[in-house]
Amino acid sequence: QAADMEEVKLGFAKCAHCLPMALTPDLAKGVKIEAINFNSGNDVLTALVSKSIDVAQVTYLHYITALDKGFDVVAISGQVNGGSEILTAKGIELKPDDWAGLKALIADRKAKGEPLRVAASRGNAQDIHMRGAFLKNGIDANKDVQFINIPNPSDHAAALQRGEVDVICTVEPFASQIRASGAGRHFTLPYDQAAGNLTNLIVTRSDVIKEHPKAVEATVASVVALVDRLKADKAAWIETINKYTGMDKAVAAEALKNAAPDYAMHKDSTLAIAAMMRDLKYISHDVSAAAEKNLDYKFLEAVTGKPKSDLGF
Amino acid sequence: MASIELKNITKIFRDAKRKRDLLAIDDVSLTVERNQFLCLLGSSGCGKSTLLNMIAGFEKPTGGSVTVGGKPVDGPGADRGMVFQQANLMPWLPVWENVAFHLRLKGWRKADRRAAAQEYIDMVGLQGFENHYPAELSGGMSQRVGIARALLLNPQVILMDEPFAALDAQTKMDMQEELVAIWQKQRCTIVFVTHSVDEALVLGTQVAVLTSRPGRVRELIDLDLPRPRDITGQQFNDHKRHILNLIREEGMQQRREAKADPVPAGRQGAAA
Amino acid sequence: MASIELKNITKIFRDAKRKRDLLAIDDVSLTVERNQFLCLLGSSGCGKSTLLNMIAGFEKPTGGSVTVGGKPVDGPGADRGMVFQQANLMPWLPVWENVAFHLRLKGWRKADRRAAAQEYIDMVGLQGFENHYPAELSGGMSQRVGIARALLLNPQVILMDEPFAALDAQTKMDMQEELVAIWQKQRCTIVFVTHSVDEALVLGTQVAVLTSRPGRVRELIDLDLPRPRDITGQQFNDHKRHILNLIREEGMQQRREAKADPVPAGRQGAAA
């Protein structure tokens, strides 16, 4: 009976939070999932909109970007949130969560004419989290500091190590690794802002929903099963990270402390992200209407049996 | 019946670099009877190759007409074999394939080509070199392959453009003897271009002395010296003295003109 | 006092391709007196260039000794000017810079070099071509630049390796006349390599006829013909007949050997 099962191509990126998607084929019931590993969320999104894959694990930001460009993407489930961490380089003497100290330092450096160098991967969830948190604390990431874009998170450790940046907002497991290697120190988890800790989202296209509603539902079911399993059993997750990345299990375990498996899709925070992205000129239209409309809760509702008001709506 | 007839040939080249016309051949008329051996004698750049190319069909005269065996020439063809100033062998083919290239074009099978080539390879004395590549041959050997290739076409007319110019004295002497022997055996018409007075006098039944640019026929000399010709003999040296005087006069005239216009001939430049 | 002395020279080359030794020069002894004009006459590959290169210091003899002006030769030097088989001009330098290359090496300033070059440019009759590049010159002109360059060294000895081989008959005649004039004016010693009997007889005070490989001196002929020499004259043709007979004998002998060993000479191959 496996032969006549519908097949779904599911793309996912390489990060500690994304990697467990590799487990979905085993959890899938009534659908055959082919999980494809991409280097960046951006490649996953491109593959989805060019119809190379059917379902994609991307970030909320990708979802907004795609809508801005008029692409047909529909969000069908959450996955894992969190994973962002702001760290400071060795020379920066700041206590954790000491925003006042950070502000003073920024003002001081600005006055000296060598603004604080703050790095992130532009357009990542971490970028948005950091900018939101800065704004909340009265820091303008565009004016008060010198923003440095390091697209590949694997370069973040080296940049800190070499003192090329002072503050960085990076993603797990690189954050844990930076801490473990002593290249940087924990400053804060930047979730106290409008976007919350939203990170990953499962999206598809409306034509896929129309043609293979059963397969989509089965896929959502496997994601939900995955999320439940991740909540219950971190060991399997650590195992996956270790297998795919070769990272130390200790680092992986550390990384998971900053991970919140969550299949809900948080509407308000999504709209906040859309607004923030527009302010940052990452997108050029107001997409809040589309962003709300294309959050499709019906599969989650069917799979979990919960009403959408319990699922982030 | 005339084998080759040139009637009032003129040829004008467009000199693209200096943007002017260049009169290379000026009103040349010549008739070469069947089985004759005509030597065209002239200095570098006087238009010898151009004249030969027009008989071969590689160039069209600007004015006048060329007929071979009564038919006007309108392109290269296998009825006129040409031996070039450089041997122009296909460097990627062994000697025998070069000789039999014509048969390859006609689609003959390898064994047949090989057999047909052998006759001509023997004729020019290259037994043992059938499978050598052009890069492994000396200049004289290459020219012999070129001659064998032209002979295999079994043409009525063979055109030869300074084929021995690059050879040393001894090889040249040998080749000249061989060529005369072949010509006597094959009974074909040969037009042979050279700038060596000795060579023209050793080979030809007729010598046409050309003027420097533009090329005109200065004098057409019939030779009825006995063969093999003795290049240190009396009669030979009388002809030689006569021709050298013609050339010297030419040279003096040319130098007077060169003083007025000190631009080197484009073609000579390319050969430098 | 002897200007150049070759004593029992032998030269063995290592033929890397066929992995065997090749005897190029076999026991040659020659003495060229001051102000003499020696012509080395021999067929292609007989070792003429090798002999000249040993006098110039580009090659070392395997056995024997070379002295110039009494001093043993141990490398190239500006006391011996050489005119090469190809003109070997620096293609990126204009005529006058090529002529004055020696002065450039000595660090002279441009204006001085230019002035010094002019004398020799005039001497070889290249006025008006000072700023031409080698690619724009005809073969004869290039050779004249090579001669001017060698003369500017003001050497006791000039070595010339078939400098006129590539020229057409008329240009060759002109150049030979010029060379004799320069030699008579400069009073230097010249060793001139050629494979043309006529050329050797027109130029030399002595002609050394070499045998084919390995090169030996077959005969050393003193010439006391009056200048300018008449190449159609009686005396000239007597010498010519004699030398041609020597060459013909050589050729016959060589052909007998070639039958036994049908491998073409490597050097000839490279020239093809």
Add this chain to the structure above:
Amino acid sequence: MTALWKSWERAVVPLFILVAWEIVSRSGLLPAALLPPPTVVLHAWGDWVFGFDETAQGNSGRWLADALSSAVRVAAGYGIAAVSGILLGIAIGWWRWVERTVEPTIQMLRPVPPVSWIPLAIIWFGIANKPAIFLVFLGAFFPVLMNTIHGVKTADRNLIRAASMMGATEQQLLRHVVFPAALPSIFAGLRIGIGAAWMLTVTAEMVAVKSGLGYVLWDSYYFLRYDLVLASMASIGLLGYATDGLIKLLMSAALHWQHGSTLQSREG
């Protein structure tokens, strides 16, 4: 004795570099993870190839499969580039009207670096092998094309004359004269092309393929496995060297008539 020394002599400097590298990276000047010593690299490489102790983790024992996938991509893209580059090059070099119509477009596209086609390659060809093959094609196509055009245009006119003297038709000229005459130049293009092909496979494997030496390179980079990064670099270099050697072999077979006639044929 001297022959032995000669071959040793060539190895002296590379060996010295390896030893110095081992010492530097063991000394801890840089974090060892970022510049692993040669022995560590060799160990990881060994496990990648033979799979003895899982040092290379997911990649353990998969080297052959990786090398094969990369090689297949190179072969496909390069094959298409070689055939189309040679055919189009001959057409452009020979017929004026083809040159006039096709060349401007070619000249427009040529200076755009093949790497920058990656975004378009993905949307046009999706994921998996096709975009990689397309990029390899792009990289190898232009060197082959340009060299073929050059070869045809510089083919000795006299040989063409000689052949038409023997009654060759245009098609025969192209097949029996122009093509063989252009062959040395075509091979020069093919050799530049194979280098470009490997370079672009590595780049293309950055996005969305599941195996291949380049894939392992980027994957290892992403997770800071510098030992595997270096092992991939060496593997790619090795395969690049081997394929170049293959083409050189092919070349010396096809151009055997050139032997010894030029100095170049003895070099590189």
Add this chain to the structure above:
Amino acid sequence: MTALWKSWERAVVPLFILVAWEIVSRSGLLPAALLPPPTVVLHAWGDWVFGFDETAQGNSGRWLADALSSAVRVAAGYGIAAVSGILLGIAIGWWRWVERTVEPTIQMLRPVPPVSWIPLAIIWFGIANKPAIFLVFLGAFFPVLMNTIHGVKTADRNLIRAASMMGATEQQLLRHVVFPAALPSIFAGLRIGIGAAWMLTVTAEMVAVKSGLGYVLWDSYYFLRYDLVLASMASIGLLGYATDGLIKLLMSAALHWQHGSTLQSREG
């Protein structure tokens, strides 16, 4: 009349392609965002250059700055590659002992595609300009080096003889004979090198730089701005074409003595 037609004729096919592209992408076969029509690309490009209506968002009006940063990286890496490639190439080509000691290492490194050095470039040189310059250097170095070696080795022995006949010392030989004789080959290497240089700037700007045409390319890809992706490709192509033209100009000035002596000098 005919001259006018001739220049038009060359434009026919490119124009046809542009029109076809416009029609296809307006027809909606592919999402317009993935293959924007030429007019849209031109609009975005225009805004990128002149900044008239913010179509290019953050990039609006910053084209010159981007082009300049890329050009500076190319210039630096290429400059280092050219100088060191030529000097080392002459040394390898001239002195046997240099060849024996240096060449094996070079032959080991050459087949490793420059792109695959990215991870090492970043840990060695950090972010910002240095790794990009290093990669550009790597890309341009080998073509220049190999061509210089080739040029020196094939330099006419007879010219060297002629110069030593006139008493030239070794240093003089190198300066006055070997270098100018190798120059045509060196320029061939420089021209291959400049193509590689642009290619590697684009690749290097994928990681860790803050401006440049390649940076805009990848950043626009990230935000699915395919109009800007295409505009960057065109910009890079244009600059690549221009720098190649510059080198050609330099070449024809330095090799003016070659004019007309070879067929090639008239070609591409």
